[in-house]
Amino acid sequence: MPSKRILCPLCDRPKQRCLCPFITPTDNRTFTLILQHPDETAHAKNTGELLHRSLNHSQLLIGEQFNPAQLEAYLQQAVLLYPPTDGGPAANTPPPDQPKTLIIIDATWRKSHKMLFLNPTLAKLPRLSLSKEYSGNYRIRKAKNNWQLSTLEASCYALQQLETCEATYRPLLNHFDQFMDTLVGFDPNRSKPIN
Numbered sequence: 478m479p480s481k482r483i484l485c486p487l488c489d490r491p492k493q494r495c496l497c498p499f500i501t502p503t504d505n506r507t508f509t510l511i512l513q514h515p516d517e518t519a520h521a522k523n524t525g526e527l528l529h530r531s532l533n534h535s536q537l538l539i540g541e542q543f544n545p546a547q548l549e550a551y552l553q554q555a556v557l558l559y560p561p562t563d564g565g566p567a568a569n570t571p572p573p574d575q576p577k578t579l580i581i582i583d584a585t586w587r588k589s590h591k592m593l594f595l596n597p598t599l600a601k602l603p604r605l606s607l608s609k610e611y612s613g614n615y616r617i618r619k620a621k622n623n624w625q626l627s628t629l630e631a632s633c634y635a636l637q638q639l640e641t642c643e644a645t646y647r648p649l650l651n652h653f654d655q656f657m658d659t660l661v662g663f664d665p666n667r668s669k670p671i672n
């Protein structure tokens with residue numbers, strides 16, 4: 478990164494891409510664990526970080542393969558936001574009780590698949606899939622499946638679904654639209670799906 482660029486002291490990003498105005502304190506009831514692939518960290522559209530900084534109850538771990546002991550603390554009554562895969566649990570396999578933790582993989586589809594393979598304890602978790610009615614921002618509605626929603630949107634929709642409380646997440650989703658507008662202003666590849 479060129480040293481001349483002025484970075485925001487709070488979010489460590491160039492001023493033009495500062496996340497801070499879009500951080501929206503959100504009182505989620507379901508603790509949210511965001512497992513972010515290292516490739517996403519430097520991404521301008523790092524929606525996983527915006528999500529983490531907005532949710533009152535969340536943790537962001539960066540990595541591809543996690544120490545099972547590190548994950549262990551989060552796995553009880555947890556659901557993984559992930560579509561069904563061969564050999565894995567079916568979609569919407571209900572956990573024994575209301576989930577306490579929602580686990581999100583913040584990565585491209587291909588890398589998320591690898592992360593599941595490298596972290597078998599995650600692959601075994603009950604899965605949550607988004608209901609069809611959630612379509613997201615018009616810029617990414619072209620996406621072929623839910624996976625292509627941004628991490629932030631997919632997570633908010635999953636939390637709304639789990640908590641049956643849409644209003645809690647609406648301010649964050651609204652701010653997220655503004656965040657996307659700001660990014661699109663700088664992004665020549667504006668028609669690309671946003672991860």
Ligand SMILES: [Zn+2]
Nearest residue numbers: 485488495497
């Ligand atoms: Zn900032």
